[in-house]
Amino acid sequence: MSLISTSRVKSPWLIHFDCGSCNGCDIEVLACLTPVYDIERFGIINVGNPKHADILVVTGTVNHRNKKALKNIYDQMPEPKVVVAIGACGTSGGVFREAYNVVGGVDRVIPVDAYVSGCAPKPEAIIDGVVIALGKLAEKGKKVDQGIFERLEKTQSAITAR
Amino acid sequence: MAKTVLPFGPQHPVLPEPLHLTLTIEDEIVKEAIPKLGYVHRGLEKLAEIRDHNQMIYIVERVCGICSCMHALCYCQGIESLMGLEVPSRANYLRTIWAEMHRIHSHLLWLGLFADAFGFESLFMQFWRIRERVMDLQEETAGNRVILSVNQVGGVRRDISAESAQWILDTLKKVEKETLQLKSTILDDYTVKLRTVGKGVLTKEKAYELGAAGPTLRASGIAQDMRQTGYAAYSELDFAPVVETDGDCYARTVVRFNEVFQAIDLVRQAFSKLPEGELAVKPKGLPTGEVISRVEQPRGECLYYIRGAGKKFLERVRIRTPTFANIPPLLDMLPGCDLADVPVLILTIDPCISCTER
Numbered sequence: 001m002s003l004i005s006t007s008r009v010k011s012p013w014l015i016h017f018d019c020g021s022c023n024g025c026d027i028e029v030l031a032c033l034t035p036v037y038d039i040e041r042f043g044i045i046n047v048g049n050p051k052h053a054d055i056l057v058v059t060g061t062v063n064h065r066n067k068k069a070l071k072n073i074y075d076q077m078p079e080p081k082v083v084v085a086i087g088a089c090g091t092s093g094g095v096f097r098e099a100y101n102v103v104g105g106v107d108r109v110i111p112v113d114a115y116v117s118g119c120a121p122k123p124e125a126i127i128d129g130v131v132i133a134l135g136k137l138a139e140k141g142k143k144v145d146q147g148i149f150e151r152l153e154k155t156q157s158a159i160t161a162r
Numbered sequence: 163m164a165k166t167v168l169p170f171g172p173q174h175p176v177l178p179e180p181l182h183l184t185l186t187i188e189d190e191i192v193k194e195a196i197p198k199l200g201y202v203h204r205g206l207e208k209l210a211e212i213r214d215h216n217q218m219i220y221i222v223e224r225v226c227g228i229c230s231c232m233h234a235l236c237y238c239q240g241i242e243s244l245m246g247l248e249v250p251s252r253a254n255y256l257r258t259i260w261a262e263m264h265r266i267h268s269h270l271l272w273l274g275l276f277a278d279a280f281g282f283e284s285l286f287m288q289f290w291r292i293r294e295r296v297m298d299l300q301e302e303t304a305g306n307r308v309i310l311s312v313n314q315v316g317g318v319r320r321d322i323s324a325e326s327a328q329w330i331l332d333t334l335k336k337v338e339k340e341t342l343q344l345k346s347t348i349l350d351d352y353t354v355k356l357r358t359v360g361k362g363v364l365t366k367e368k369a370y371e372l373g374a375a376g377p378t379l380r381a382s383g384i385a386q387d388m389r390q391t392g393y394a395a396y397s398e399l400d401f402a403p404v405v406e407t408d409g410d411c412y413a414r415t416v417v418r419f420n421e422v423f424q425a426i427d428l429v430r431q432a433f434s435k436l437p438e439g440e441l442a443v444k445p446k447g448l449p450t451g452e453v454i455s456r457v458e459q460p461r462g463e464c465l466y467y468i469r470g471a472g473k474k475f476l477e478r479v480r481i482r483t484p485t486f487a488n489i490p491p492l493l494d495m496l497p498g499c500d501l502a503d504v505p506v507l508i509l510t511i512d513p514c515i516s517c518t519e520r
Contacts, residue, residue, distance in 0.1 A: 021202070
């Protein structure tokens, strides 16, 4: 049990979704993975499949077309999961908040656990935001893990009874 | 073999941005590709109605984070010609320097992403390591890594001191040396050549007919570069467009790779000729009339149409970006290619979806 909860926080996998961003934040998220910042040395891997991911990193404003795609990706992620909204656009809509096709920040569609401000935030700030989200991931993980063996037993007995 | 319809995107590991293509494939060979755009559409041209012409600079800088400096430059040029402002010579040179630094970082970024698209991850890391040096230059001179915000109507906001200039030139020397070390890896490698040579050929006639722009056009043998029109300080600098004739993925890589060195050379020339003087003139009056302003972005020609009616708020701002021009050539390249080559072909036009959809 403790092995799972430790490794979940010590080696989180993240998925990055560009949700109507201007690319500024996207290239900074990618810059976190490259040699100068290199978050991979802490076991953080950028994955392409939401079903493998613990952290959803969202950049940019939500618009009427991609809000379904964002919700879909969030729903596909297994519990426990956390969301980090990057940049002024991700947190509130930024300079585009009054445009006709913009819904607003990411929190209009899915719950957000950490906000990173800046336009565009520096890679250090993005790493900081992800670390804050990791604390929340550990808390959420405890709730998910609570009584997991009892639940497993229940499922197994249900299967054998069938 | 029956036809299969395969959705590509909008969330795809190889694309940093949401682009959706509906691919019709037959036996792993692409027969037809239909793009579906609009995932990044924000409607920022309409924002001109509620933001005045000075505030619009901040909006157009955020059309695209990779070429933000050029967007602001193009917009400011348009407004300046509407107001009849004469930009100081030093401001023109500084604009050129920042624009060329942006081109270096954009091309290094693309070379890295392209290496990643065919699975060469260590090369991706190497290019992005070099790129961080250029990002440091931008942060030191403009205060931000990505969105520089140096252009204003009538000139530039910041100056580059003589010590900074020396440091920039020293760093660019390192960038040049390190990029040159990677030349044999990206251009002479057997595996890389297998993935790029002869793939996605765009003939000279097709490129002209479909209206390709930027490196995609120049790789097909047409020497067209908006910098030749001589905006900012380019009329006083010495350069020739980088041209290749094969029109395949390899030629496009060569063009972008050589343009890194061309941009470094242009920065050096600009620093050697940098005149003393004011940074900006005070704008007088309001924009009246209509104008078309053009600049060369890393991805090609960017065009702004601006119409003002002597009011604080502009009547119309229309932006046509290079990726928009390069999508028809891409749709011409895709039919007939292997499904495995689709990501490589998409990346060779250097797609900037947030520019295209605005």
